[in-house]
């Protein structure tokens with residue numbers, strides 16, 4: 001059964017126009033009813049596939065493009081420069097740069113050693129993470145200003161653009177659940193969010209197609225909502241919620257942001273909203289005669305190793321304030337739908353998840 005899959009095998013992630021939340025009109029009643037209609041479509045998407053594309057999301061195309069261009073500038077820096085903002089070891093302080101571990105790879109030079117290193121890497125990617133300037137538990141780690149002047153300021157302001165969009169999305173969800181419109185955004189008022197720049201370098205297609213390694217392994221997101229800006233390379237796939245391990249492509253749609261539900265919101269909504277497993281693999285082959293599975297031994301007609309384009313993406317992870325009590329939201333439980341989880345604070349939830357990881 002594939003209710004979330006279209007005839008061509010791509011996941012049926014609906015596109016919802018978010019104008020009613022991003023453009024004010026004088027006709028308040030009309031605006032509210034447009035908001036309710038958009039919210040109902042978003043909720044339906046979150047209940048089925050767990051993902052939605054938003055158009056007219058309020059972050060100007062130029063801002064998103066500028067963020068991608070900063071990301072490219074950052075990842076183009078020599079490895080030693082990127083390592084001036086190193087991600088701390090361990091899994092509790094998610095800030096700064098995490099690399100592939102070898103300059104050669106980040107510069108896209110492939111010799112036998114580099115390829116064997118890629119094969120050993122869990123995911124073939126590098127990342128830079130930043131967060132709220134007021135987050136004392138996870139202070140930001142920036143490269144020195146002279147390394148990339150303007151980078152820090154831009155990332156901080158883009159963080160705010162994303163936080164504003166998250167807040168509107170929370171209002172939208174609260175509206176359809178018949179909660180006070182500020183119910184969810186109040187519970188995330190500290191905005192302890194995370195902005196991540198991701199670069200999956202260009203690499204031999206055989207490394208990805210062998211299935212041995214991916215760009216990012218199958219996972220679900222931890223928090224409440226994730227915004228995801230992606231370039232046009234493709235490769236993102238979501239798992240069919242009704243058929244484990246069946247993945248379908250989520251093709252990039254220009255000028256939209258992809259939004260998905262994370263595990264914490266799934267729990268908070270008593271499983272009404274779905275946090276869907278997703279991953280990034282080799283994009284569908286753009287070759288007309290398609291040796292997508294590497295039937296030519298991963299070489300093209302000229303005998304050159306086939307290469308997969310670099311991918312850049314920008315996820316933004318939102319979560320609830322640490323002291324928020326996560327228990328089934330009003331309206332998501334009742335006699336016929338009992339509470340599925342014990343209540344705990346968002347902080348306790350994170351501790352529980354971390355304990356399971358280590």
Ligand SMILES: O=C(O)CCC(=O)C(=O)O
Pocket residue numbers: 196198216221228230236278279280313314315
């Ligand atoms: O690169 C992507 O498109 C996906 C990233 C992702 O799923 C994540 O960072 O959690």
Ligand SMILES: [Fe+2]
Pocket residue numbers: 219220221278
């Ligand atoms: Fe993810």
